[in-house]
Amino acid sequence: MERYYKVYFYSRSSPHELFVETITVRVGDDIFEEANKLKRTGYYIGSIFEFLLPSIENCRACQEEQPNQLAHMEPGGCLYSPE
Numbered sequence: 397m398e399r400y401y402k403v404y405f406y407s408r409s410s411p412h413e414l415f416v417e418t419i420t421v422r423v424g425d426d427i428f429e430e431a432n433k434l435k436r437t438g439y440y441i442g443s444i445f446e447f448l449l450p451s452i453e454n455c456r457a458c459q460e461e462q463p464n465q466l467a468h469m470e471p472g473g474c475l476y477s478p479e
Contacts, residue, residue, distance in 0.1 A: 397423045399446055402474070403431045404463055406442040414442065414463055447474035 398420050407413035421430050431441055443465065447455075455474040457467035468475040 399423060399427075400448070401427055401431075402445045402447060402458070402468075403434065403441060404443040405435060405439040408438050408440060415439070416461055416463070445475055 399422075401419050401421060403417045403419060405415050405417070415436070417431075417434050419430055419434065421427050427444060428441075431444060435441065445465070445468065447458075447468075454472050455468060456472065457464070457470070458474055460467075462468070465475065467473065470476060
C-alpha cells in the first residue's frame with residue numbers, strides 16, 4: 397500500500413522562493429527520509445501534507461501549485477475534511 401504526500405521546500409536565502417514535490421511512499425517507509433532525498437542545497441522542508449490521490453486531480457490549489465495550506469483545505473481541496 398502506498399501513501400501520497402506533497403512536500404514544500406523553502407529557500408533559506410529567499411523566503412518567497414520554494415518548490416513543491418509530490419511523492420509516493422510505501423507504508424512503513426519514513427516520509428522524512430524520502431523527502432530528504434529530494435531536498436536541494438539551500439532549501440529546507442517547510443511542510444509535508446498527506447493527500448488522497450484522487451483529490452489532487454480536483455484540488456484547484458494543487459493545480460495552481462499554491463503554497464498556502466488554507467487554499468488546499470477548501471471544499472474539493474486535497475486537504476479538505478468536512479467537520
